Amino acid sequence: MLAVVPPPVTVRVPSKINLHLSVGDLRKDGFHELITVFHALSLTDEVTVAAAEDPGIEVYGEGEGSVPTGANNLAWRAVQALAGYVGKDGGEPKVRVVLRKGIPVAGGMAGGSADAAATLVGLASLWKLDIGRDDLAEIAAKLGSDVPFALYGGTALGTGRGERLVPVLSRHTFHWVLAFDQRGLSTPRVFGELDRLRADGDPPRVGSHAPVVEALASGDPRQLALLLGNDLQAAAVSLRPGLRRTLRAGVNAGALAGTISGSGPTCAFLCADAQSALEVAAELAGAGVCRTVRVAHGPVPGARLVGGDDLPRSTPPQVHA
Numbered sequence: 591m592l593a594v595v596p597p598p599v600t601v602r603v604p605s606k607i608n609l610h611l612s613v614g615d616l617r618k619d620g621f622h623e624l625i626t627v628f629h630a631l632s633l634t635d636e637v638t639v640a641a642a643e644d645p646g647i648e649v650y651g652e653g654e655g656s657v658p659t660g661a662n663n664l665a666w667r668a669v670q671a672l673a674g675y676v677g678k679d680g681g682e683p684k685v686r687v688v689l690r691k692g693i694p695v696a697g698g699m700a701g702g703s704a705d706a707a708a709t710l711v712g713l714a715s716l717w718k719l720d721i722g723r724d725d726l727a728e729i730a731a732k733l734g735s736d737v738p739f740a741l742y743g744g745t746a747l748g749t750g751r752g753e754r755l756v757p758v759l760s761r762h763t764f765h766w767v768l769a770f771d772q773r774g775l776s777t778p779r780v781f782g783e784l785d786r787l788r789a790d791g792d793p794p795r796v797g798s799h800a801p802v803v804e805a806l807a808s809g810d811p812r813q814l815a816l817l818l819g820n821d822l823q824a825a826a827v828s829l830r831p832g833l834r835r836t837l838r839a840g841v842n843a844g845a846l847a848g849t850i851s852g853s854g855p856t857c858a859f860l861c862a863d864a865q866s867a868l869e870v871a872a873e874l875a876g877a878g879v880c881r882t883v884r885v886a887h888g889p890v891p892g893a894r895l896v897g898g899d900d901l902p903r904s905t906p907p908q909v910h911a
């Protein structure tokens with residue numbers, strides 16, 4: 591009898607920027623307490639999962655040469671985590687994962703986390719699992735601090751090490767220009783640099799996230815522009831001083847404001863509208879301050895099956911402190 595092989599499943603998953611990132615103390619487990627406002631952008635990766643006798647990972651697109659294809663790829667760790675959770679294939683899942691990357695690698699936009707989240711959603715469909723997004727989020731949090739957000743997307747307040755999420759109302763589509771740097775920055779290195787800067791002095795800290803949440807509800811990009819802030823920015827600029835010039839160039843090109851996303855080095859520029867974003871992107875591309883420029887909008891939904899039925903629940907559960 592012929593075995594029925596299920597058709598491959600493709601998932602589109604957003605990148606993220608941090609509209610607000612407040613870094614607290616270093617915890618005993620090596621992580622820092624965070625308060626962050628995540629915002630999912632239309633710059634995406636696409637992940638295809640398929641049943642295969644020759645398991646493994648293939649990577650194409652943005653930064654393909656610098657993405658590991660072995661067991662340390664975050665998407666493969668997601669395969670193993672879900673297989674372990676449901677007791678499938680004795681820990682050696684017979685699947686092939688193809689990553690088509692648009693998100694810059696080690697860019698502070700959570701590309702690896704996005705691929706892990708997409709893999710969980712794709713496999714849940716491929717294996718016809720009766721599992722919801724909230725159960726996947728528990729597995730996701732073990733894979734990395736940013737992975738749960740990539741499942742839900744939208745705009746959300748993240749606390750803990752970033753994995754505890756509450757949705758934030760965002761009334762508007764915001765338009766962004768993204769400047770990719772020549773090389774990535776290591777997330778642990780940037781957190782370490784912030785610890786060093788804080789041990790040596792007192793770099794300025796972002797204030798409360800509340801005004802950012804209010805600006806999102808108002809939907810006014812000009813109000814939001816005044817409030818973008820990231821405690822990791824000083825550390826990223828300290829490690830990569832050229833970013834100061836990139837940030838200036840975006841504002842000189844007509845952006846309302848610029849910020850470094852997460853641990854960088856990608857710079858995100860908020861623009862007044864879609865037309866302005868195109869104009870800023872064109873001028874920034876000619877300024878010679880970055881490798882590549884992209885336009886994107888947000889918020890957009892989290893990991894979604896392409897052309898198929900989706901898993902239930904599209905916003906994170908309410909969590910009360």
Ligand SMILES: C[C@@](CO)(OP(=O)(O)O)[C@H](O)COP(=O)(O)OP(=O)(O)OC[C@H]1O[C@@H](n2ccc(N)nc2=O)[C@H](O)[C@@H]1O
Pocket residue numbers: 608611620621622623624626697698699700701703733734735736737750751752777778781851852853854
């Ligand atoms: C900084 C942020 C902001 O959204 O994004 P990126 O710049 O990486 O995209 C995240 O906190 C990154 O999350 P993620 O990239 O998933 O990090 P993880 O794999 O969980 O952790 C990698 C390392 O970063 C440091 N880390 C991460 C999160 C956190 N709250 N405190 C930390 O100190 C730790 O050294 C940890 O070992």
Ligand SMILES: Nc1ncnc2c1ncn2[C@@H]1O[C@H](COP(=O)(O)OP(=O)(O)O)[C@@H](O)[C@H]1O
Pocket residue numbers: 656657658662663664665689694695696697698699700701702703705706774775777852853854
């Ligand atoms: N699927 C993946 N895509 C990108 N990078 C990955 C992936 N899996 C593991 N990595 C590793 O994770 C590191 C961080 O990548 P990424 O998630 O893109 O950046 P960031 O943590 O800055 O948001 C990369 O340098 C790479 O070595």
